[in-house]
Amino acid sequence: MPATEVALATSIPPGMKRPGPGGAEAGAIWRQDCIASWPAPGWRILTVNPAEESASLANLPETIERRTAEPGVAEAYGRPGAWVGDALRQAVATGAPVVGLVNADIRLDLDATRRAALAAEARQAMLACNRMDVQHAAQAEGAAYRYGYDLVLMPAAMAQRIDLTGFAFGVPWWDYWIVLDALLRGLPVRAVRCDGIRHLAHKAAWNQPGWRRALRVLMAHLAPRRAALGALGLGPVAEAVADLLLAIASREEEGYPVAEMITVAGTRFGLEVVRLAEREALRLD
Amino acid sequence: MATGPWRRRAVHDLVFAIDGSGWHEPAMRDAVGFRWSGPGRFSVLRVAAPPGAGRGEAQIVLDPGEAIPDVAVFLNGQRLAAAPRRLGAFGVLDFAWDAAAAEGAGPLEFWFLADRITQLPAPGERMRGVGFRLSTLTIESAEDGPAPARESAALIAGRRFLAERLPVAAGKPWISFRSQGEARLLDLRLDGARLGPTPQPHLAFAIQAGAGGAELALGAPGGGTVTAGLTADGAWRPGIGLSPRDELLVLRLVGELPRAFGRWLDQAMAGAAPDAELLSFWRRQLGIIARAADLRLAALLADGPDPYAGDPDVPFAWPSVST
Structure with a gap:
């Protein structure tokens, strides 16, 4: 067994629902496939879950290491879960030189060459990897989804500088903030497209109020570092959008049309983060 | 990398x-x-x-x-x-x-x-x-990119030289297409162009292209006409009658023709039903002509008369006799 090169953290849910061909329920099999796809020589996998989920995870394979999550997600988001920052810290604690996060509904169809390439590149920079959406598990080709990062790898030293406080798995915006936080610190980020990072397409699991609430978390992180945003050369529109969101993201109760403004401005801000990440865009064959 | x-x-x-x-x-x-x-x-x-x-x-x-x-x-x-x-x-x-x-x-x-x-x-x-x-x-x-250039300072100096000693502007383009037997002709009018220090309110290119090469005529109302051409193998065939500096300016302007064509496309093709074959033909021809002019410009800058000689503020002078 080679030494651990990559420690990958996630939070496997007790169950998963996904639409399959003909409307059949495909979530359980997809969840199983995802779990089986992550471990590989040199890749150590951790799942971080709240204590109340431990019984339902008893049947996980031995290749998945279980960790108990820090509390607070249920209180913050109304359902049990794990903090993203907690998971990343658990990965760093393994001592692996490369650490990462993966969403639990991602299947990694990565051969040894691709894994080696990812691990080598992630020693130099944060790799924010897009997923490929497939309609069913056996689909060979699918559309790349550019507006999210479902697998993020980075040097362990970089992970120790990233602040993910307040973001939980399954809640939007954590993947944008992890990219933006690195860029604001002057750390290298690369947007990666790799067809081996697969996701069984489903309707969005989040709703607009939850999306805006998570955006407030991001804006709370951004507020004290607004000056650093200007150094990224985003342009006047992006900076104005950021300023607008900083002003109104936590003032939704002030009436019409603040929520709508947050939605529109937040969408544009997200696009700007994607554009920033894609300044260094790579494809892994 | x-x-x-x-x-x-x-x-x-x-x-x-x-x-x-x-x-x-x-x-x-x-x-x-x-x-x-x-x-x-x-x-x-x-x-x-x-x-x-x-x-x-x-x-x-x-x-x-x-x-x-x-x-x-x-x-x-x-x-x-x-x-x-x-x-x-x-x-x-x-x-x-x-x-x-x-x-x-x-x-x-x-x-x-x-x-x-x-x-x-x-x-x-x-x-x-x-x-x-x-x-x-x-x-x-499709391939790994080239190694980073080591002649950055030379490139910067060269661009500054071109901008300051040989400035040109193509202005607003107007284009019409004609044919004459087997030959295809393009009439390109440039409004508000500039050759060196001299504004050119109206310039007119007449370009004929075919398998045997291309013929260009550039003129201005009240000025002379400059002719030049491309041989069948794509080499620039210069006209005569221009000073060395003014020939460089004309070559610079010819090098701008593909971009002028692009600007014309932006304004003329809105809602149009284009003849894609015709547009494709002329875009490629202008690319060939511009590259030949760029090569000729490079050759003259390398081995021609001293490009720093003379006063860059001297007005552009059309030849007195058509050549």
Whole structure:
């Protein structure tokens, strides 16, 4: 067994629902496939879950290491879960030189060459990897989804500088903030497209109020570092959008049309983060 | 620098500002951004790209059950073979080009020619012509890129020299096409051009192109006419009657013709039913002519009269007799 090169953290849910061909329920099999796809020589996998989920995870394979999550997600988001920052810290604690996060509904169809390439590149920079959406598990080709990062790898030293406080798995915006936080610190980020990072397409699991609430978390992180945003050369529109969101993201109760403004401005801000990440865009064959 | 199985990509998302024409305003659907092509069949997109051979991917947003639209793709006037494939809610056009197609200064100029235009209501507005919904254009080098240049200072100095000693501006282009027997002719008028320190309110190029090369005549009302040409193997055949400095200025202006053609496309093709073969022919011809002029310019700067000799503020002088 080679030494651990990559420690990958996630939070496997007790169950998963996904639409399959003909409307059949495909979530359980997809969840199983995802779990089986992550471990590989040199890749150590951790799942971080709240204590109340431990019984339902008893049947996980031995290749998945279980960790108990820090509390607070249920209180913050109304359902049990794990903090993203907690998971990343658990990965760093393994001592692996490369650490990462993966969403639990991602299947990694990565051969040894691709894994080696990812691990080598992630020693130099944060790799924010897009997923490929497939309609069913056996689909060979699918559309790349550019507006999210479902697998993020980075040097362990970089992970120790990233602040993910307040973001939980399954809640939007954590993947944008992890990219933006690195860029604001002057750390290298690369947007990666790799067809081996697969996701069984489903309707969005989040709703607009939850999306805006998570955006407030991001804006709370951004507020004290607004000056650093200007150094990224985003342009006047992006900076104005950021300023607008900083002003109104936590003032939704002030009436019409603040929520709508947050939605529109937040969408544009997200696009700007994607554009920033894609300044260094790579494809892994 | 990524190597091995890694490929660098340049992603151009059409929700942001673009350099080009023939596109409606950006829109979002299901969290995916795009622009409708239209109102005409012809759309232009210019993107920065590394030199040399490359490959591209145009991602088109589709409705459920919608067939991938028939879209012809051109690069710098050269038709590219575009292979369509469907990926879920997207259609993808894959295409590639060789180094020759990407040759020349400036951005890559892609043309998209939609097979048909449909009238659809714009949100809150009247009907408008639309072709297809382009979400992104992604460019990759087909080979590893060149090593970083070591002559950066020389490049900077050269650009400054050209801008300060040999400034030209092509102005606003107006183009008409003619034919004369087998020959194809292009009349190109430039309003508000400049040759060195001298404004040229109206310049007129007459260009005849064919298998035997090309003939160019450049003139101004009240001025003389300069003729030049291209041999069948693409070499520049200079005219006579210009001072060495003014010949350099004319060569610089000829080098601007592909970009002037692009600006004309942006204004003239809105809503037009273009003759793609004709446009393609002339875009390629202008590329060939511009490259030949650039080569001649380079040769003169290297081995011709001292380019620093003389006063750059001396007005441009047309030859007194047509040559």
